[in-house]
Amino acid sequence: MLKVDVKKKYPSFELKAQFTINPRSYSILLGPSGAGKSLTLRLIAGFELPDQGKIIYNEKDLTPLPPEDRPVVYLPQSLGLFPHMTVRQNLEYPFRCKRKQPNNFFIKDIVKEFGLEKLIDKKPRVLSGGEKQRVALARAILSTPEIFLLDEPLSSLDFDLKVKLVKFLKKIHEKFKLTILHVTYDPFEAISLGEKILVIEKGKIRAPQDSKTLKEFFNLMNNLEKYMESR
Numbered sequence: 001m002l003k004v005d006v007k008k009k010y011p012s013f014e015l016k017a018q019f020t021i022n023p024r025s026y027s028i029l030l031g032p033s034g035a036g037k038s039l040t041l042r043l044i045a046g047f048e049l050p051d052q053g054k055i056i057y058n059e060k061d062l063t064p065l066p067p068e069d070r071p072v073v074y075l076p077q078s079l080g081l082f083p084h085m086t087v088r089q090n091l092e093y094p095f096r097c098k099r100k101q102p103n104n105f106f107i108k109d110i111v112k113e114f115g116l117e118k119l120i121d122k123k124p125r126v127l128s129g130g131e132k133q134r135v136a137l138a139r140a141i142l143s144t145p146e147i148f149l150l151d152e153p154l155s156s157l158d159f160d161l162k163v164k165l166v167k168f169l170k171k172i173h174e175k176f177k178l179t180i181l182h183v184t185y186d187p188f189e190a191i192s193l194g195e196k197i198l199v200i201e202k203g204k205i206r207a208p209q210d211s212k213t214l215k216e217f218f219n220l221m222n223n224l225e226k227y228m229e230s231r
């Protein structure tokens, strides 16, 4: 289990985050722009350090560890694919990073699962938004982390593609039994994917069992129908 209990203060923003993530669960951190979603992920990944508090994973304190020693992968909004490398080279990167020979059986499996066969020798600049998302997710899986931190992974996609990738993420989550924390401002993504939805507003995360949050959650569900109709 991942336990987050941290505070971080900037001159114009303060984050107080206290929540837990269960193993193999799909959790959503839902909130508007500027609420502190990316900052929360960056604290868990170790790219930022908290002013107070700790991040504990399976009884181990991750707080003093550098990003490379944490059992997490952080998938940024920009995806971080290497533009000068082909899809294959991007997928091999997690192995090279750990100074290991690429596991070609594992790569082949993932390429098939993610439908990347025809893209394998292409460079990221010629891929569509959805294809880039799939390559980035495939590469994240090949790095075999224990926790996936996905920062608005579907935000740049049109609605039809988003629906496809939502289904795909669900399938991948179930098949590989992943622990995912997915950040979004989109209630559709939250409700479609989240087994647990944490709501963040102005740097404060409210636990899902909190009644106000639940009320908001049900309002979101009611709004979902209207949202779908409006597309």
Ligand SMILES: Nc1ncnc2c1ncn2[C@@H]1O[C@H](COP(=O)(O)OP(=O)(O)OP(=O)(O)O)[C@@H](O)[C@H]1O
Binding pocket: 010, 011, 012, 013, 031, 032, 033, 034, 035, 036, 037, 038, 039, 040, 185
């Ligand atoms: N290194 C930093 N220095 C100063 N302020 C920061 C820093 N990092 C984040 N902030 C502030 O923290 C607030 C939350 O930023 P964050 O990127 O977490 O928002 P977000 O919820 O992910 O928004 P978006 O959906 O637009 O990406 C912002 O007001 C931002 O200016």
